Amino acid sequence: MTAQTPGSLHEGGELGYTLSHATGAILDQPEQIAFAVVGDGEAETGPLMAGWHSTKFINPKNDGAVLPILDLNGFKISNPTLFARTSDEDIEKFFEGLGYSPRYIENDEIHDYMAYHELAAKVFDQAIEDIHQIQKDARENGRYQDGEVPAWPVIIARLPKGWGGPRYIDWAGPKYDGNGMPIEHSFRAHQVPMPFSSRNMATQPEFEEWMLSYKPEELFNADGTLKEELREMAPEGDMRMASNPVANGGVDGSNLKLPDWTAFANPITHENRGKLLPETNDNMDMNVLSKFFAEVAKMNPTRFRIFGPDETMSNRLWEMFKVTQRQWMQVIKTPNDEYISPEGRILDSQLSEHQAEGWLEGYTLTGRTGVFTSYESFLRVVDSMLTQHFKWIRQASAQKWRKDYPSLNVVSTSTVFQQDHNGYTHQDPGMLTHLAEKKSDFIRQYLPADANTLLAVFNRAFQDRSKINHIVASKQRVNNGLRRKKLKSLRLKALQSSIGPLLLRRAKTLISSLPQLVQNLRLRLWQPFI
Incomplete structure (x- = not known):
């Protein structure tokens, strides 16, 4: 799959993200059903195995549905696949254990093609009916809002690899x-x-x-045109797969409605500049940002979400929890659980960076806007996913018929210079250099110095198009420095894939924090003697 292919949605090549992308695409789109074809080779990857759990976060009341089709063709490049050598009985146990309702497309005589067609039509029709019934129960009867997760259908299709092609190497060899x-x-x-x-x-x-063997004479006229009776069967307009607006920037790919970011800025004066503010939470850049996010969520109730791997609370986006919940469809245990509900604008309850970034990609490529926050070190888990997204927006920009997209927003927190409590295991700023290597037309990297700068950065990021915005932000207490008026008068510039300015900005950030580092060092030196 590439951006040059009409109807395609995400960059192919690297495997593992079909279900995550499909889920992101149907969130907040209750009329959409994503047919997600999963190869049995891809089904062996870690991200895809995590993706099967997406059903625990799809609310049939407000979201669409994903219909996974596991294509068991039996082989990879030069090896058999694990699922293909697994019995139907064990496959059924596997999917039922995940909460799915499995159904099969298979036939003893693999060359009885009509039998496959008839069976496939029956299986797909029933699956769609079952999906509609699940959605009707949720939307009209209030079902699936109390911890009951729907048994969404999954189709297991045993379709031989190379089906219909040459059967044997009869012209040479053993x-x-x-x-x-x-x-x-x-x-x-x-x-x-x-x-x-x-x-x-x-x-x-x-x-x-x-x-x-494909009987082209039954499909085409002598001049190569499609026979009229077949042409009449084809859908028209947006119903054509290649013209599906969801797969081309979304039905509504407009920017978010944004509040005035300066209304959330810290009041910096000549007297308090460079000092800690009296209110502790105001010294945490990410918490100040969360006030802005909370208002954005209220202004865009179906077009904005926060994604992450169980780190939203740790990353100090506390104000978000005052206006919304984490979306979670399984049983909720009060008071053991907190901020969990079948409906919510936060999706962070699965500890998987692949899932969170994949959901965000699907959400973004269908015209909505989200933010993925993660610890700086562990953001590296998805650096290849960001590379694939970069390839997509770069190739899509060259296609005149392709619409542009909202930008993909990624936040690095728990930065290397503020990880004394976790230490070396949680230190790796490598995402900076990883993205700095990419073409600057599509990459923006920001290292805001304080909360007010961070607000200004996101005000721009939410309005930028077809970019990957990488923001490195502090969640720990830091001194505040820049006033609102000063920031509004500055021409805000992002690092555009230039290693020199990046290193210079890092050096400035380190230098600006030296007084605090020295103070911390004094405390550590004196502590043993107190």
């Missing part, structure tokens, strides 16, 4: 049971199935037999 080595229903179908080219025409008869 024989097995009177035939050449198998291609169809074998890993060999992952490769070029036969050596046919302008320089090697020996297999032309086999190639022609293969092509003619």
